[in-house]
Amino acid sequence: MQITSSVSISVTAGMQMQSPPPILELNNVEVIYDSVSLAIKGVSLEVPQGGMVALLGANGAGKSTTLKSISGLLRPERGKVSRGEVRFMGQNIDALAPQERVKLGIVHVLEGRRVFEHLTPDENLIAASAVRGNRQDMLRNKDMVYSYFKRLYQRRTAQSGYLSGGEQQMLAIGRALMTQPKLLMLDEPSLGLAPFLVAEIFEIVQRINKQEGLSVLLVEQNAVAALEVVSHGYLIENGRIVMHDSAEAMKKNPDIQEFYLGGAEGRNFHEIKHYRRRKRWLT
Known part of the structure; x- marks a missing residue:
């Protein structure tokens, strides 16, 4: 009896220790445009439940292109997933239209701070809420957005076209949150913003991730800012994933430091006769 009990406890403990399946999986995804141009080549990545x-x-x-393969926005640009699969919450979503993916809980904040400039922030948030939920959900979600983005609350009656770049980016993220997503995908949210605004927005997104349990996939050229707020990172070059590691490990990687974190500043490569700017993952 004691042996059986011990085995049972061990099995139960092992089951409890298993991590939940990832909310998003890309398995060997290839994307082709105009049936000719191969844009991404065998991309595989995962976003854990509640991860960033x-x-x-x-x-x-x-x-x-990777983000658009997830949100379903390739077709308007004459692109398609030609190989591999995109899975969300265990479901293959390759055949689903963009609006169906939004209903599942995927939201994609496109590059360029796209908001309705002739509407106020309040009206922008209300318009975005039409995708999912009722009036009660809209009011609750709007309060939640304003609780995170206090600048937006202060400017809620101004015309959105007159907001600063940082405020428009906050509004674009706020609009996405009104759809009650499970996965928030941000495409270059730091683009064109001052460093202090980037830090503020990333800190807010990090709080939303932790407090709301919202999974986040952050696409960035600004590796310095991104690696401060995420747990893991992937590096893509020429349509291929060339590195995947924890954020801390990536920050310490000499190639990441040199090519993406500005670690080569102050070195005079003209004085190093045999120096070649060749990344180790290309050898």
Whole structure:
């Protein structure tokens, strides 16, 4: 009896220690445009339930295309997933239209702070709430957005076209939150913003992630800011994932430091005769 009890306890403990399945999985995804141009090549990544993950890379590396393969926004640009699969909460969503993916809980904040400039922030948030929920949900979600983005509350009756770049980015994220998402995808939220605004927005997103349990996939060129708030990161180059590690490990990686964190500043490479700017993952 004691042996059986011991085995039972061990099995139960093992089951309790198992981590939940990831909320998002990309398995060997390839995207092709116009049936000719291969944009991303065998991309695989995961976002854990309630996790915050960064996808880093230079301009044109394939970051935005990866997000569009998840949100379903490839078709208007004559693109499609030609290989692999995108799974959300265990479900293959490749065949779903963008609006169906939003209903499942995926929201994509596009690059460029796209808001209705002729409407006030309050009206922008109300318009976004039409996607999901009733009036009671709208009021509750709006209060939640204003509790995180206090600047927006102060400017809630101003015309959105007159907001600063940082305020418009906050509004774009706030609009996304009105859809009651399970996965928030942000495409270059730091673009064109002053460093203090980037720090403020990323700190708020980090709080939303922790307090609301919202999973976040953050696409960024600004590796310095991104690696301060995420737990893990992926690095994409030329449409391929070339590195995946914890944020701390990536910050310490000499190649990441040199090519993405500005670690090469102050070195005079003209004085180093045999120096070659070649990343270790390319050898």
